[in-house]
Amino acid sequence: xxxxxxxxxxxxxxxxxxxxxxxxxxxxxxxxxxxxxxxxxxxxxxxxxxxxxxxxxxxxxxxxxxxxxxxxxxxxxxxxxxxxxxxxxxxxxxxxxxxxxxxxxxxxxxxxxxxxxxxxxxxxxxxxxxxxxxxxxxxxxxxxxxxxxxxxxxxxxxxxxxxxxxxxxxxxxxxxxxxxxxxxxxxxxxxxxxxxxxxxxxxxxxxxxxxxxxxxxxxxxxxxxxxxxxxxxxxxxxxxxxxxxxxxxxxxxxxxxxxxxxxxxxxxxxxxxxxxxxxxxxxxxxxxxxxxxxxxxxxxxxxxxxxxxxxxxxxxxxxxxxxxxxxxxxxxxxxxxxxxxxxxxxxxxxxxxxxxxxxxxx
Numbered sequence: 001x002x003x004x005x006x007x008x009x010x011x012x013x014x015x016x017x018x019x020x021x022x023x024x025x026x027x028x029x030x031x032x033x034x035x036x037x038x039x040x041x042x043x044x045x046x047x048x049x050x051x052x053x054x055x056x057x058x059x060x061x062x063x064x065x066x067x068x069x070x071x072x073x074x075x076x077x078x079x080x081x082x083x084x085x086x087x088x089x090x091x092x093x094x095x096x097x098x099x100x101x102x103x104x105x106x107x108x109x110x111x112x113x114x115x116x117x118x119x120x121x122x123x124x125x126x127x128x129x130x131x132x133x134x135x136x137x138x139x140x141x142x143x144x145x146x147x148x149x150x151x152x153x154x155x156x157x158x159x160x161x162x163x164x165x166x167x168x169x170x171x172x173x174x175x176x177x178x179x180x181x182x183x184x185x186x187x188x189x190x191x192x193x194x195x196x197x198x199x200x201x202x203x204x205x206x207x208x209x210x211x212x213x214x215x216x217x218x219x220x221x222x223x224x225x226x227x228x229x230x231x232x233x234x235x236x237x238x239x240x241x242x243x244x245x246x247x248x249x250x251x252x253x254x255x256x257x258x259x260x261x262x263x264x265x266x267x268x269x270x271x272x273x274x275x276x277x278x279x280x281x282x283x284x285x286x287x288x289x290x291x292x293x294x295x296x297x298x299x300x301x302x303x304x305x306x307x308x309x310x311x312x313x314x315x316x317x318x319x320x321x322x323x324x325x326x327x328x329x330x331x332x333x334x335x336x337x338x339x340x341x342x343x344x345x346x347x348x349x350x351x352x353x354x355x356x357x358x359x360x361x362x
Contacts, residue, residue, distance in 0.1 A: 042071030
């Protein structure tokens with residue numbers, strides 16, 4: 001039985017009250033009932049789509065938002081919400097049409113231009129994406145998402161000065177943002193600027209997922225017993241073992257490592273999960289360059305290993321722990337780092353200061 005006008009008004013009022021109170025789960029079925037009763041109501045369709053967006057039901061939000069955008073051709077929010085839903089669903093080409101309609105209604109809007117840039121970047125149209133971010137930042141030079149996104153595009157095409165300027169501006173708004181500090185630190189370190197980059201890079205220790213033992217963090221002061229450790233959650237991962245072979249040097253400490261490396265390292269080691277009684281402090285391996293003021297021109301030597309491989313044949317390989325182990329043993333080793341290599345390698349090809357027997361080929 002069709003709803004009366006009074007019933008529809010009551011339904012709309014109840015749905016709006018729930019939505020305004022943040023109860024989108026309660027509002028959504030009421031709005032769906034309202035749309036069933038008034039299928040050509042652009043406002044009802046828009047509200048239903050918004051409720052489903054809030055609930056993370058993006059595929060279900062698409063249809064009412066698309067219809068709302070058609071019924072409300074002069075409402076900017078309807079076009080933006082439809083386009084945003086399409087982006088989440090990966091329909092970037094279609095989202096550009098909706099953003100273009102929104103831009104005609106509200107020219108030079110920074111948020112619209114930023115979202116257009118995001119869609120263009122996802123489509124691989126990087127020059128157009130950069131122009132869209134430029135337009136967004138012309139209207140609002142502190143727009144965080146556009147600063148961060150443009151920094152990534154500038155870095156990818158080798159304009160590290162421009163990328164650094166964008167990250168600096170972003171950090172004026174969020175000076176304690178750990179992720180931004182790490183990005184700036186890595187950018188500086190990639191360019192060989194260890195003096196400025198290492199301090200920013202320490203902010204990674206505030207990011208989720210970084211392992212740390214339950215000990216005070218070492219700041220370089222004299223201590224009776226120090227633990228140094230890889231910060232990766234999986235201590236037997238390639239990254240953790242590479243860091244251990246490369247960075248466990250220059251300090252009198254016990255090395256936390258997995259079983260694989262325990263038989264190779266000639267010094268005190270401890271397994272992850274073993275009791276930490278007697279340790280005064282701990283430091284992640286990747287903090288040692290910062291704490292001990294290393295540079296590529298003044299690296300402490302790598303300590304000798306407990307044993308040597310029988311084969312002395314030259315080794316050519318990627319940046320893996322096995323090639324590090326060969327170089328650490330003094331075997332003539334060639335490493336081919338990836339295009340975006342770990343900042344620890346520096347920028348140059350040729351003999352590496354990390355291992356006497358190592359040659360880098362880029």
